[in-house]
Amino acid sequence: MSAKTKVAILGASGYTGAELVRILALHPHVEMTVLTADRRAGKPFADVFPHLAGIRLPDLVAIDQVDWAGVDFVFCALPHGTTQEVVAGLPAHVKCCDLSADFRLKDVAAYAEYYGHEHLAPELQKEVVYGLTEVYREQIKAARVVANPGCYPTSAQLPLMPLIAKGLIAADGIIVDAKSGVTGAGRAPKEGTLFSEVTEGIHPYGIATHRHAPEIEQGLSEAAGRPVLVNFTPHLMPMARGILSTIYVQCAEGVTAADLRAALADRYAGEPFVRVLPEGQVPATRHVRGSNFVLMNAFDDRLPGRAILTCVEDNLVKGASGQAVQNMNVMLGFEETTALMQQPMFP
Known part of the structure; x- marks a missing residue:
């Protein structure tokens, strides 16, 4: 041995x-x-x-x-x-x-x-x-x-990088609206993470200044072959664990959410920890709690030519x-x- x-x-x-x-x-x-x-x-x-x-x-x-x-x-x-x-x-x-x-x-x-x-x-x-x-x-x-990688960048880059690389979505105008559990702030005691400050509420933070934005952009820029900027806003949720990223994108001409889902399923086929869900199934943080899995899906937006990507993970795993x-x-x-x-x- x-x-x-x-x-x-x-x-x-x-x-x-x-x-x-x-x-x-x-x-x-x-x-x-x-x-x-x-x-x-x-x-x-x-x-x-x-x-x-x-x-x-x-x-x-x-x-x-x-x-x-x-x-x-x-x-x-x-x-x-x-x-x-x-x-x-x-x-x-x-x-x-x-x-x-x-x-x-x-x-x-x-x-x-x-x-x-x-x-x-x-x-x-x-x-x-x-x-x-x-x-x-x-x-x-x-x-x-x-x-x-950071927790937010993992949940943003995994769904976005393959789609940008294939030209299925526009690299510009991407909006990443993300939510995290309180453990993302670390274990050191801070006023903003006290139970009474967090429970029964939700709030954005680091608006337009969060340090994970350039990390997300680094990966997306590599996928696009040129500099990419994203609109990224994180939110603190009254839960211990979990990341949910809801991502708004402009599709290429003639591309639908079904095409995005198929491309993601093809890219991550055989990957043990990334799962692309069936049409209509919505990822939830409670479905990955304590695990190393990532769940994602794509949905057609009400706005013509746009789609909504959702991705969840446990921020500590x-x-x-x-x-x-x-x-x-x-x-x-x-x-x-x-x-x-x-x-x-x-x-």
Whole structure:
């Protein structure tokens, strides 16, 4: 029996860290040997997440205590803006999937514009592969560092990129109206995510300024072969998990929603985690909760020549930790679905 891959999770005390542990506990080829959480260093992981108490895990440690010689693969689940120097400082033998936004934008000037500070590892950025697995699988296979996509960009790019590439929809004038559960804001306590601030309501945020817009545009521009701008507005929903993107597009001459649905079904045929639903069936976040699946569909709009795309995912799984494990599987040559075939929880 071959030795297991030694895995470190940096930032294991956050929501995405907990999801990584939950998923990797089912992985037959890896062993979680390092879990970091600077503020909770020295504590058993079960003290932070009692629901995972049944898993044999090392205690939490600070990053500066890690012995990298005993690590083969790193999941970096640290906050945005804190990971570039950490990842750049990893030993050459260690592969990494970074779940933050720090390496998602290929243009370091765009990163500085949207994240408010200069990129701290511009040379490393040149070799990083963007980890939208279904699109960049071949590049991911050879990568040492993968930038895991954002939750909103995953739900927008998967339905849009194939349709733009085939010329079935106009690349201009796309509207992405997206909703997210509160876990998308992270686990750190903030006034705006208190129960009494979120429950019984819904509100948009980051209007015309959200940092996921340039990430979405990066993928769509590549599909179109020219710069593309989108109208993207996210909304915070009173639920723990889930992403719903409702996308409004202009169809090419003579193209209907049935054509869009057929093109998506053809593109994702054989993909284990992307499901194009039958005509008329509406995706719902409750249909993917706790799973790595993406559901999508296309509908004719009442406006002639236009269509509405809908796409759902669990923001903590396919939108973060699940896709990260999917990328690790590809990077290390494991079966891509390993530890990821949990069916959705309902209700």
